[in-house]
Amino acid sequence: MEITVANISKSYNTVTALKDISFGVETGELFGLIGPDGAGKTTLFRILTTLLTPDNGVATVSGFDVVTNYKAIRNSVGYMPGRFSLYQDLTVEENLNFFATIFGTTIDANYDLVKDIYVQIEPFKNRRAGKLSGGMKQKLALSCALIHKPKVLFLDEPTTGVDPVSRKEFWDMLKRLQNKGMTILVSTPYMDEAALCDRIALIQDGRILEINTPKAITEHFPKPLYNIRANNMYLLITSLQKYQHTHSVFPFGEYVHYTDKRNTPDKTALSQYLKHLGLTEITIEKTKPTIEDSFMELAKK
Numbered sequence: 001m002e003i004t005v006a007n008i009s010k011s012y013n014t015v016t017a018l019k020d021i022s023f024g025v026e027t028g029e030l031f032g033l034i035g036p037d038g039a040g041k042t043t044l045f046r047i048l049t050t051l052l053t054p055d056n057g058v059a060t061v062s063g064f065d066v067v068t069n070y071k072a073i074r075n076s077v078g079y080m081p082g083r084f085s086l087y088q089d090l091t092v093e094e095n096l097n098f099f100a101t102i103f104g105t106t107i108d109a110n111y112d113l114v115k116d117i118y119v120q121i122e123p124f125k126n127r128r129a130g131k132l133s134g135g136m137k138q139k140l141a142l143s144c145a146l147i148h149k150p151k152v153l154f155l156d157e158p159t160t161g162v163d164p165v166s167r168k169e170f171w172d173m174l175k176r177l178q179n180k181g182m183t184i185l186v187s188t189p190y191m192d193e194a195a196l197c198d199r200i201a202l203i204q205d206g207r208i209l210e211i212n213t214p215k216a217i218t219e220h221f222p223k224p225l226y227n228i229r230a231n232n233m234y235l236l237i238t239s240l241q242k243y244q245h246t247h248s249v250f251p252f253g254e255y256v257h258y259t260d261k262r263n264t265p266d267k268t269a270l271s272q273y274l275k276h277l278g279l280t281e282i283t284i285e286k287t288k289p290t291i292e293d294s295f296m297e298l299a300k301k
């Protein structure tokens, strides 16, 4: 195991950020922490990168204890925090140089590792980091986290606020780094990115709801799931919330995702119930659960 987390808890005064968290990440794995804002992801990253000490529990990175061996960890990991990782007044090149220098290396020595990403921002190397777009800032922050050739890479919400094309490029990049043998722990609030990880931990309110491969998590979804559509989305949701057989209902793009308390719902009766309340153009079709559905279902309990 490249990362081990055993019974880690952390509170800030009265707020409990992590409650008895345990999991492991294999060497070379791309592991995702998936959860909404405030779930505790950043707290966990800060503990694993030795910037915060846990109240209870033990964690190791590359065999080193995060509390007693923090210096060894700081030299062997790369960390891209969610915010404020760049010096806004330094140029692109100065930022990268700075991170290389503090780790006792140079841009040239590890250029092959960052080349794929850095070439895309190199034309702007004299621009101040504060003047870059979201996607370019993210590429520079990743270059800075990689410049000392870390064995383990920690990325806290690297794609938040980044456009869809840059997000796609970013994940392609992570796959390439993984192929080079790097272990990657990445957090994201975007459920579609979860499917790109080898394994994920779904996390909410400082607790792990489930850990597994994305495929296994969606396969464990306990009920038949339906896409329902009608002429009025708001009326559709409120009507389904009031329906006596409803187990869960939530908006999903142009549809509503619906599960029924019974194993086999009566689609005709449901359709009639909705018509009776004034809805038209009703469609009810079975669909496959996504990670988001699994998350919502687990979070209900």
Ligand SMILES: Nc1ncnc2c1ncn2[C@@H]1O[C@H](COP(=O)(O)OP(=O)(O)OP(=O)(O)O)[C@@H](O)[C@H]1O
Pocket (backbone or CB within 6 Å): 012, 013, 015, 016, 017, 035, 036, 037, 038, 039, 040, 041, 042, 043, 044, 157
């Ligand atoms: N320094 C702090 N003092 C007090 N409470 C804090 C502090 N840092 C985090 N918290 C609280 O701890 C909980 C977990 O926060 P954390 O930042 O770890 O979550 P997160 O999943 O990373 O979410 P976000 O994306 O919003 O950062 C939240 O309720 C947050 O308000």
